Amino acid sequence: MSPVRWLAARLTLPALLVTASTALLAALHRWAWTAGDGRVDTAKPWYDAATFYAGGLLPVALALAGLAAGALAGLLLGRSLPALAAGAAALGALWTALHHALPHLWPSVTRVSGPDEGPSGSGLWVREGVLVAGGERADAPCLNALAPGCRGELEQLGATGFYRDFHPAAHYWPLQLVGAGVLLLVTALLTVAAFRLLRRRTA
Numbered sequence: 001m002s003p004v005r006w007l008a009a010r011l012t013l014p015a016l017l018v019t020a021s022t023a024l025l026a027a028l029h030r031w032a033w034t035a036g037d038g039r040v041d042t043a044k045p046w047y048d049a050a051t052f053y054a055g056g057l058l059p060v061a062l063a064l065a066g067l068a069a070g071a072l073a074g075l076l077l078g079r080s081l082p083a084l085a086a087g088a089a090a091l092g093a094l095w096t097a098l099h100h101a102l103p104h105l106w107p108s109v110t111r112v113s114g115p116d117e118g119p120s121g122s123g124l125w126v127r128e129g130v131l132v133a134g135g136e137r138a139d140a141p142c143l144n145a146l147a148p149g150c151r152g153e154l155e156q157l158g159a160t161g162f163y164r165d166f167h168p169a170a171h172y173w174p175l176q177l178v179g180a181g182v183l184l185l186v187t188a189l190l191t192v193a194a195f196r197l198l199r200r201r202t203a
Contacts, residue, residue, distance in 0.1 A: 003202040004195060007071075011191070014067055022063040030055035046169055047124040049099065056176035061183035066091040068190035075197050094186060098179055105178045108165040115154065115161050118144055124167035124175070130159040137163060 001009070033051060036043045044051045053059065070087030077083045103126045111121035112131065119128040130140045140157055142150040167175060 003198050007195060007198050011067070011071060015064060018063045018067055019060055022060045026055050026057075026059040045122075046172055047167070052124070052172075052175075053095075053099075056173070057180035058176055058183070061180040061187070062091065062095060065094055065183045065187045065190070068187045068194065069094070072190050072194040072197070075194055075201075094183070098182060101182075102175060102179050103167060105182070106167065106171060106174050108167055109171075110163055110165050113162045113164075115159055117162065119162040119164040121164045121166045121168075123169065124171070126165040126167065128162065128164040130154065130157060131161040131163055132158045133160060 033043065033046075033055060037046075046052060053062070066087060069090040070083060073086035073090065074080070074083040077086060103124055108126045109121070109123075111119075113120045128143065130138050130143070132138050138157060138159075140159065141153055143162060144150050
């Protein structure tokens with residue numbers, strides 16, 4: 001058996017097991033959360049990070065990316081425990097980068113509110129601020145017109161209202177698909193890098 005076929009055989013079964021088990025757990029979490037939505041007072045909203053990344057397609061894509069990162073780290077380091085630590089660190093860095101980038105990978109919805117209301121709109125937050133004359137956006141030290149001292153600061157700024165860019169519940173699956181697509185692309189790149197490294201070492 002060639003080294004490339006050996007690595008492919010070594011990765012195929014774990015990839016199938018990771019995909020099946022993670023998909024089952026994600027589906028169970030999604031089902032439980034959907035059943036309790038609106039009925040359990042302590043349930044987290046869909047855009048809470050722990051809820052959002054535990055259901056849908058993202059857990060499966062994250063698990064596969066972790067497998068690919070671990071395989072590449074194992075080939076680079078040649079030792080199990082350091083490779084495990086490196087793979088976990090790489091997966092944590094990948095998740096952090098995705099968490100910060102994901103809200104910007106799909107067009108958000110903007111809701112404008114009056115100067116006495118404050119920013120409004122419930123969902124996955126992107127950005128918020130004040131609107132000044134001409135409809136231009138500006139940052140403000142405070143966004144609560146009812147807070148002591150805040151109204152004066154907003155008047156000095158010339159605020160005419162507030163805005164909030166966010167993702168409503170209808171964006172749940174588009175965000176899941178975009179995020180999973182990015183992770184699967186990274187997984188493919190890590191896998192190709194692992195095969196090229198193995199081929200170079202065994203040439």
